[in-house]
Amino acid sequence: MDPSEQHDNTDDLERRLRAAFTAKALQISDADLDHDREDEVAAALSSQHRRHPGTRWFAGIGAAAAAAAIVGVTFIGLHGDGQRQVVNGLPPASTTASSSTSPSGATTSSPSSSSGGLVTPLRHPAYQSKGPTTTLPTSGDSTASSAPRSETTTPPEATRTAMSGGSSTMSTPSSSADSSMSIAAHQPPAMPSGLPQSKALDDREYVGAVPLDDPSGGAKRMLSMPSKTSWQRTAESGNSLTVRLTYLPTDIEAYWRQTLPSQGWVADGAGWKYPGTSYAVSPITDKGSFTVTW
Amino acid sequence: MTADPPVDLAELYRTHHLQMVRLARLLVDDTASAEDVVQEAFLGMHRNRGALRDSRAAVGYLRQAVVNQSRSMLRRRRTVRAHLKVAEPEIAPPADSEVILAEEHQEVLRAVDQLPPRQREVLVLRYWSEMSEAEIADALGISKGTVKSQASRAMATLAKIMQGGETDGSV
Incomplete structure (x- = not known):
């Protein structure tokens, strides 16, 4: 084939590609789109957009407060002797009171899991025929990323709203609330005791969070999973559990990237680990399996 | 020198939503998945809006997000198709597409x-x-x-x- 003929063929192929792509793309018109969903997304995007200046304003106050604190610390440093005299003159009770307030966050962390345990049983036709399905909690499953992120300390369930249209891919956590509660515990979220723990698993299909044992023997922990995700146990040892995903309605890796950091997990290569503990999640294999260790 | 205006995601959504769904449709092959992809792309940008400073580059970021989300969608489908035969009917592209x-x-x-x-x-x-x-x-x-x-x-x-x-x- 001479160069000019080859050039003509390429031009023709390019023309055919453009025509085919255009024809296929233009099959979708505005009328074909899910307008309820569109409205909700647009509302979520615009409500957050309006909030943005306010957020900046609060950030400005925070920065000013931080600057004032720095000035104060510097002042104390420069006038330390005088300050010590004042402190020495105070009754001892005042210093005791300030130090006793710090641990209070620890006790507020445990309820985070109970909110995650409120999951309706899955009725997905794809595995109705596979025998009994046990529903486990899915921490953060019922959240939607369209919901405006709360700037207050409202409990997570109060900040969560469901995205319409059953689009499971949109489930993401309201991370600001989750992070403040879960990280304080220095443990993954707790698993409600009334649901199957890792030692109670059998070969059935389970839906929702994957249970983790707690090496300290306290409350059982869990690994959050996207809503409606189902899995089966494939192997179990004293300190690990391997599961195979059997139904995955969304990108689990993206879900974990959005959810786990707010609970205190950190990425470890393609997997996850929980700093200061032995909890870890292996990367997902190409067969849809992964292992959790504790 | 003037600061870039903040990226108005709602306006970006209004003006580019349909076009992005069409792009996603070419990559993932069915409209419902394409809508999922685009919605996730916008909400992903929304979550990271603090890092969005250049409104002129926003369409580029959006297109990149759509391509990445489409790739994730296809990878997920491959995993499901390979290992989860029971779920295949739900995710297969429509027969009359x-x-x-x-x-x-x-x-x-x-x-x-x-x-x-x-x-x-x-x-x-x-x-x-x-x-x-x-x-x-x-x-x-x-x-x-x-x-x-x-x-x-x-x-x-x-x-x-x-x-x-x-x-x-x-x-």
Whole structure:
């Protein structure tokens, strides 16, 4: 084939590609789109957009407060002797009171899991025929990323709203609330005791969070999973559990990237680990399996 | 020197939503998945809006997010199709998705479907989005050289497939 003929063929192929792509793309018109969903997304995007200046304003106050604190610390440093005299003159009770307030966050962390345990049983036709399905909690499953992120300390369930249209891919956590509660515990979220723990698993299909044992023997922990995700146990040892995903309605890796950091997990290569503990999640294999260790 | 205005995602959504759904449809092959992809792309941008400072580059970020989400969607589908036979009927593209397209277009699209995902993305961005090699390289996070080689391989493969299709009718 001479160069000019080859050039003509390429031009023709390019023309055919453009025509085919255009024809296929233009099959979708505005009328074909899910307008309820569109409205909700647009509302979520615009409500957050309006909030943005306010957020900046609060950030400005925070920065000013931080600057004032720095000035104060510097002042104390420069006038330390005088300050010590004042402190020495105070009754001892005042210093005791300030130090006793710090641990209070620890006790507020445990309820985070109970909110995650409120999951309706899955009725997905794809595995109705596979025998009994046990529903486990899915921490953060019922959240939607369209919901405006709360700037207050409202409990997570109060900040969560469901995205319409059953689009499971949109489930993401309201991370600001989750992070403040879960990280304080220095443990993954707790698993409600009334649901199957890792030692109670059998070969059935389970839906929702994957249970983790707690090496300290306290409350059982869990690994959050996207809503409606189902899995089966494939192997179990004293300190690990391997599961195979059997139904995955969304990108689990993206879900974990959005959810786990707010609970205190950190990425470890393609997997996850929980700093200061032995909890870890292996990367997902190409067969849809992964292992959790504790 | 003036600061860039904040990116108005709601306005971006209003003006580019349909176009992005069409782009996603070319990559993931069904409208419902394409809508999921675009919604996730916008909400992803929304979550990271603090990092969005250049409103002029927002469309580029959005397109990149759509391509990345589409790739995730396809990877997820492959995993599900390979291991979860029970879920396959729900995620398979609609059987009549190509019905109203002309035979000539169907032939091209069937050939494109046989390409590796990366080559398909390059072709869609080049011939549907009309992006330059540099823009495609940015969107896909690869070098311009890789874009050029992927496009070249894709065109060669397409030509071979379509020549075969014309002679034996089995594309």
